Amino acid sequence: MNIANNDDCFRSMLQGQSQLPVSPLMWLNKLRASAVDRVSALKIPTTRDEEWRFTDIAPLTKFLFQPADVVPYPQTANVSRFYLTEASIRLVFIDGVYTSQLSSNLSDLTKNSGVIVSNLSTGIPEYAAMIKPHLGGYVEFGDNIFSALNTAFLHDGALVIVPRDAQVKMPVHLLFITTQAKVVSYPRCLIVTEPNSAVTIFEDYVALQQGTYVNNAVTEITLANNASLNHIRVQRDSHQAFHIGSCAVSLARSSRYQSVNVALGARISRYNLNVLLADTSAEATVDGLTLIAERQLADIHTCIDHAKSNGTSRQLHKCIVGGNARAVFSGKIMVRPDAQHTNSFQSSRNLLLTLKARVDTKPQLEIFADDVKCVHGATVGQLNNEEVFYLKSRGLSDTMARNLLTYAFGAEIIDRIPIASLRCQLEQIVLEQTQGG
Amino acid sequence: MIYQDSETLLEVCGLRANVNNIEILKGIDLVVRSGEVHAIMGTNGSGKSTLAKVLAGHVAYEITSGTVFFKGKNLLNLAPEDRAREGVFLGFQYPIEIPGVANNQFLRLIYNTMRIQHGKDELDPLEFDDFVREKMRLLEINPDFLDRSVNEGFSGGEKKRNEILQMALLSPKLAILDETDSGLDIDALRVVAQGINQLTNRDNATILVTHYQRLLNHIVPDYVHVMDSGRIIRTGDKELALELEAHGYDWIGTEHCAILGT
Ligand SMILES: Nc1ncnc2c1ncn2[C@@H]1O[C@H](COP(=O)(O)OP(=O)(O)OP(=O)(O)O)[C@@H](O)[C@H]1O
Numbered sequence: 280m281n282i283a284n285n286d287d288c289f290r291s292m293l294q295g296q297s298q299l300p301v302s303p304l305m306w307l308n309k310l311r312a313s314a315v316d317r318v319s320a321l322k323i324p325t326t327r328d329e330e331w332r333f334t335d336i337a338p339l340t341k342f343l344f345q346p347a348d349v350v351p352y353p354q355t356a357n358v359s360r361f362y363l364t365e366a367s368i369r370l371v372f373i374d375g376v377y378t379s380q381l382s383s384n385l386s387d388l389t390k391n392s393g394v395i396v397s398n399l400s401t402g403i404p405e406y407a408a409m410i411k412p413h414l415g416g417y418v419e420f421g422d423n424i425f426s427a428l429n430t431a432f433l434h435d436g437a438l439v440i441v442p443r444d445a446q447v448k449m450p451v452h453l454l455f456i457t458t459q460a461k462v463v464s465y466p467r468c469l470i471v472t473e474p475n476s477a478v479t480i481f482e483d484y485v486a487l488q489q490g491t492y493v494n495n496a497v498t499e500i501t502l503a504n505n506a507s508l509n510h511i512r513v514q515r516d517s518h519q520a521f522h523i524g525s526c527a528v529s530l531a532r533s534s535r536y537q538s539v540n541v542a543l544g545a546r547i548s549r550y551n552l553n554v555l556l557a558d559t560s561a562e563a564t565v566d567g568l569t570l571i572a573e574r575q576l577a578d579i580h581t582c583i584d585h586a587k588s589n590g591t592s593r594q595l596h597k598c599i600v601g602g603n604a605r606a607v608f609s610g611k612i613m614v615r616p617d618a619q620h621t622n623s624f625q626s627s628r629n630l631l632l633t634l635k636a637r638v639d640t641k642p643q644l645e646i647f648a649d650d651v652k653c654v655h656g657a658t659v660g661q662l663n664n665e666e667v668f669y670l671k672s673r674g675l676s677d678t679m680a681r682n683l684l685t686y687a688f689g690a691e692i693i694d695r696i697p698i699a700s701l702r703c704q705l706e707q708i709v710l711e712q713t714q715g716g
Numbered sequence: 717m718i719y720q721d722s723e724t725l726l727e728v729c730g731l732r733a734n735v736n737n738i739e740i741l742k743g744i745d746l747v748v749r750s751g752e753v754h755a756i757m758g759t760n761g762s763g764k765s766t767l768a769k770v771l772a773g774h775v776a777y778e779i780t781s782g783t784v785f786f787k788g789k790n791l792l793n794l795a796p797e798d799r800a801r802e803g804v805f806l807g808f809q810y811p812i813e814i815p816g817v818a819n820n821q822f823l824r825l826i827y828n829t830m831r832i833q834h835g836k837d838e839l840d841p842l843e844f845d846d847f848v849r850e851k852m853r854l855l856e857i858n859p860d861f862l863d864r865s866v867n868e869g870f871s872g873g874e875k876k877r878n879e880i881l882q883m884a885l886l887s888p889k890l891a892i893l894d895e896t897d898s899g900l901d902i903d904a905l906r907v908v909a910q911g912i913n914q915l916t917n918r919d920n921a922t923i924l925v926t927h928y929q930r931l932l933n934h935i936v937p938d939y940v941h942v943m944d945s946g947r948i949i950r951t952g953d954k955e956l957a958l959e960l961e962a963h964g965y966d967w968i969g970t971e972h973c974a975i976l977g978t
């Protein structure tokens with residue numbers, strides 16, 4: 280493998296960057312420029328890097344990906360199947376480009392409720408004062424070439440600002456649709472919640488074709504005092520695609536972050552989720568489900584960082600791995616010296632459906648405070664034979680019994696998603712996938 | 717009830733079985749005809765549950781010799797699900813918890829699978845709901861249990877009632893109920909026993925594995941077998957259970973030895 284060539288490939292990805300419109304905001308231009316610098320300086324990670332030990336990203340460099348030139352406007356019928364049946368606030372992006380025709384009427388929403396949901400590129404100049412302290416402030420791109428690339432291309436994206444005391448009942452659906460092969464998109468989300476507010480965000484990556492493309496996504500979320508946020512992230516990209524995502528969440532005092540992330544798609548996917556309990560009495564729930572088969576690789580790295588006292592975190596991540604697929608879960612729990620009375624529970628549970636399926640799970644605790652309660656554990660296994668026998672003794676065939684148990688294993692996570700129609704969609708996908716393999 | 721002209725349902729002959737290369741069943745002979753109730757008693761570890769699971773087809777047990785025929789078919793050649801479909805039902809001593817599978821979904825699935833097997837139409841969720849609620853009412857099971865995961869977090873007695881509910885749905889030819897009475901309070905025992913009695917008729921048979929006479933007060937056995945170290949060492953009528961209740965198993969052990977002349 281020739282490292283220099285791979286890095287060239289990444290620098291060639293920067294080509295389109297100079298065509299981005301220059302922003303009237305100096306700080307934004309500076310942010311992008313420093314990201315461009317980092318892309319030029321950084322090397323593409325290899326399996327020799329500890330953070331990328333299990334995931335060889337080199338196949339991505341074998342193709343040339345460019346941001347989409349012409350973005351087709353898809354038939355509504357083709358995309359409406361991804362819509363939630365519940366009333367929702369929707370932002371749609373086609374190959375990375377905001378598409379107002381498919382999105383909700385956002386100006387009415389802001390007029391009526393004060394809740395700001397907008398395309399980032401138009402929202403930045405309008406709400407610059409509210410955005411500047413946060414944008415690029417949580418996802419570090421200094422040593423991450425993917426986040427740096429995303430920031431270099433920062434343009435269209437999702438902006439959600441929930442004002443003080445607002446309780447947004449409808450879920451906000453951020454729908455990123457890829458319609459073309461060979462393109463790279465840089466989805467970007469910024470979610471800002473003000474004190475005592477509550478909102479549900481559904482970040483959704485889908486494809487209208489099964490080609491090879493790249494989604495390189497960055498999401499930043501900040502919760503003010505006593506704010507509450509449900510964050511559901513579903514990655515159902517094409518099975519030929521590459522998906523690299525980073526999300527950073529910062530929690531202020533007594534705020535609550537509840538998240539479920541689901542990885543179903545992509546040939547190779549990587550998701551970094553960093554949750555910082557920056558002030559006291561914050562609560563984070565970080566659940567996840569990886570469901571992969573064939574030759575898929577799905578790598579999730581999470582870090583839950585308890586910086587202040589009386590925080591609570593709970594994490595259950597499950598992987599169901601079939602075919603020749605490989606899942607990676609690396610979950611770090613950090614408890615800093617000021618984080619006394621932290622209560623943290625982490626569990627990684629993994630189900631291997633075939634002999635060739637593989638999972639690497641690495642829960643890690645780093646505790647620097649003495650008065651804390653932290654429990655973590657990991658299990659890797661096949662289906663429980665006693666459970667299979669129980670079902671068969673009731674007349675269910677071997678296949679039915681195994682499918683039902685596999686489905687149930689995944690359903691435990693899906694059941695935690697607070698959007699009913701999404702739960703149904705995902706349960707159907709799990710059912711199809713477990714029956715298929 | 718013993719009937720003169722009844723059909724032979726189960727015929728076990730010289731059955732030996734190993735688990736992890738340890739012999740647990742050491743030559744079992746047992747004949748069960750339709751209409752009959754058999755009780756199997758015996759000390760802890762004597763092999764009662766092993767026999768029950770071998771009959772249901774658990775893969776952990778290796779049959780080393782002997783035969784088992786059910787309605788004239790070689791049962792040992794059938795997979796567990798096929799045995800169930802032929803009408804063998806095992807009520808587990810320790811029912812398995814299945815987190816994530818809703819009880820109502822599970823009950824409907826096993827019921828409809830059985831109906832399809834018998835060439836009948838499936839019940840849709842609404843029809844099934846009425847049907848299962850009626851059965852639950854008879855067994856005095858709280859309908860809330862439909863929405864919970866199968867057996868998950870159920871108390872010991874609740875699990876046993878859920879077993880009998882499954883039996884009621886599947887209407888087996890041969891029900892093998894492994895310590896269905898243990899864990900039941902006095903009222904629950906009466907309710908469950910009544911439920912079992914309602915399900916027994918001329919055409920089916922029941923094997924009750926139990927340690928206590930109190931179940932047999934409600935469900936009167938036609939035969940009582942005593943197991944010890946992987947064998948049936950004594951068979952009698954319902955009086956045998958009363959004698960065991962009064963004198964324990966030691967008494968049988970010595971008598972058994974006396975019969976063998978040792
Ligand atoms: N998987 C196994 N590995 C080793 N020994 C086993 C296994 N399963 C059963 N046994 C042994 O077989 C013997 C019979 O067990 P079984 O469960 O059939 O007894 P039982 O008569 O049902 O007892 P109880 O009245 O306590 O329910 C016991 O000694 C038990 O330890």
Ligand SMILES: [Mg+2]
Pocket residue numbers: 764765766809894895
């Ligand atoms: Mg037993």
